[in-house]
Each structure stands twice: as structure tokens, then as C-alpha cells.
Amino acid sequence: MHEWLYPMGVVLLGYTVLGLTGFGSALVIVPLLAWQWPLPEVVALTLLMDVPASAFHSGLNWRQVQWRELRRLLPGLVLGTLLGLWLMPHLQARWPLVLLGMYVAGVGVNALRPAAERKGLPAPLWAYPVGTAIGVVEMLFGTAGPLVVAWLSRRVADVQHMRASTPMIITVAASTVLAGMGWEGRLGSELLWQRWLLLIGVALGGVWLGHRLAHLVPVARLRQTICALLVVSGLMLALGALR
Numbered sequence: 458m459h460e461w462l463y464p465m466g467v468v469l470l471g472y473t474v475l476g477l478t479g480f481g482s483a484l485v486i487v488p489l490l491a492w493q494w495p496l497p498e499v500v501a502l503t504l505l506m507d508v509p510a511s512a513f514h515s516g517l518n519w520r521q522v523q524w525r526e527l528r529r530l531l532p533g534l535v536l537g538t539l540l541g542l543w544l545m546p547h548l549q550a551r552w553p554l555v556l557l558g559m560y561v562a563g564v565g566v567n568a569l570r571p572a573a574e575r576k577g578l579p580a581p582l583w584a585y586p587v588g589t590a591i592g593v594v595e596m597l598f599g600t601a602g603p604l605v606v607a608w609l610s611r612r613v614a615d616v617q618h619m620r621a622s623t624p625m626i627i628t629v630a631a632s633t634v635l636a637g638m639g640w641e642g643r644l645g646s647e648l649l650w651q652r653w654l655l656l657i658g659v660a661l662g663g664v665w666l667g668h669r670l671a672h673l674v675p676v677a678r679l680r681q682t683i684c685a686l687l688v689v690s691g692l693m694l695a696l697g698a699l700r
Contacts, residue, residue, distance in 0.1 A: 537592020
């Protein structure tokens with residue numbers, strides 16, 4: 458049992474972060490679990506946990522989910538997943554991922570500025586290329602959460618609406634990616650499903666804990682936490698690509 462204490466602690470931490478902010482679980486879990494298990498297995502396991510955990514989070518915040526934003530992104534998500542499947546054997550993705558990480562960090566820094574205000578919503582048509590980018594990043598790296606938050610931070614004014622909507626978009630993105638991985642036969646490992654069965658309860662418990670904590674945090678502080686996590690996650694994406 459002691460062999461499972463570390464994975465259970467990492468999963469609990471990652472999904473508590475998701476329950477609190479609406480994203481960030483993969484950015485915590487993937488690098489920490491990769492110390493113990495092979496990275497491809499960790500990415501697949503995290504995606505398999507992300508779908509029910511993110512759906513559970515959205516269920517806890519059902520009335521605050523902005524469904525129109527999901528509908529706008531959905532065509533691009535499907536296209537991005539297919540594009541990511543095609544790019545996977547062909548693309549050396551270091552520099553695109555560095556640029557993505559720096560963009561996400563820049564969005565977080567700008568949102569942390571006291572005088573930062575939204576000067577206008579991006580046109581809805583931008584949802585198609587943004588959705589495509591989310592699908593590609595989720596397919597290739599499994600960490601599209603920061604990109605989702607970067608988009609919603611420009612489209613949604615209420616931080617609680619943004620926190621509720623991000624996991625639902627991640628649920629759809631991760632589901633499309635898992636369908637692609639299943640098509641390629643990458644989800645057939647018995648060990649993968651054994652780990653999932655042992656850890657999914659911990660993941661859901663973490664989401665519930667983070668959800669409870671979110672209601673104890675003032676809205677302004679919660680927004681600062683989300684923006685700071687954007688900065689950290691963007692820099693982690695860029696540094697991970699450079700490594």
C-alpha cells in the first residue's frame with residue numbers, strides 16, 4: 458500500500474487545484490507522477506481521470522457553465538484533435554509549445570495588473586481557430602487547460618462562470634482526444650485501467666475538496682489565484698518544451 462501513497466497524494470493535490478480554480482490538474486499530476494511511471498502512461502491516465510473529474514466539477518457548478526462558449530469551440534476542438542493525430546508523428550513541437558507557454562503566461566501577467574480591464578470581447582469567429590488550437594494542444598500534450606482559461610478570461614467577466622466553464626470544455630477536449638487514442642489502440646493496457654480504478658475516487662474527492670475551498674475564498678483572491686496559476690503553467694509549458 459505504501460507504493461500508492463505518493464500517487465494518491467499527487468492526484469489529490471492536482472484535483473484539489475482543479476476544484477479550486479477549474480483547471481491545472483494535468484500541470485500538477487503529469488510532471489510529478491512521471492517521476493514514478495512512464496510519461497506516456499501518465500498522460501493517458503491523467504486524461505482518463507480528467508473526463509469524469511472535470512464533468513463532476515461542472516456538475517457541482519452546473520448553473521454557472523457558459524454553454525454557448527462550449528458550442529462555439531466544439532467544431533474547432535474536433536478539427537484540432539484530428540489535426541493533432543496527423544501532426545503527432547510529423548511535428549517537432551518544441552518551439553510552438555514555447556510560444557504557447559509564453560502567450561499563456563503573458564495573458565496571466567496582464568490579468569494580474571490592477572488596471573487591467575477587458576477593452577472588448579474577441580469576435581465569436583475567433584472561437585474556431587482557438588478551438589482548433591485547444592484540440593491540437595490537448596492531443597499532443599494533454600495540457601490545454603491554460604489555453605482554455607486564456608480564452609475564457611477574454612470572453613467571460615464573472616470569475617465563477619469562468620471557473621465552472623473551463624472543466625466542461627476540458628471534458629469535451631479530453632473526450633475527443635481519448636477517442637483518438639482509443640482508435641490508435643493506446644488505451645488497452647490492463648495496468649492503466651487498474652491504476653485508474655484505484656485513483657479515480659481520490660480524484661473526485663480532490664475536486665469536491667477544491668470546490669468547497671473555492672467558496673471560502675473571496676472572488677478577487679480567487680481571480681488572482683487563477684491568473685497566477687496561468688503565469689506558472691505557461692512558464693512550465695515553455696520550460697518543459699525547452700528541456
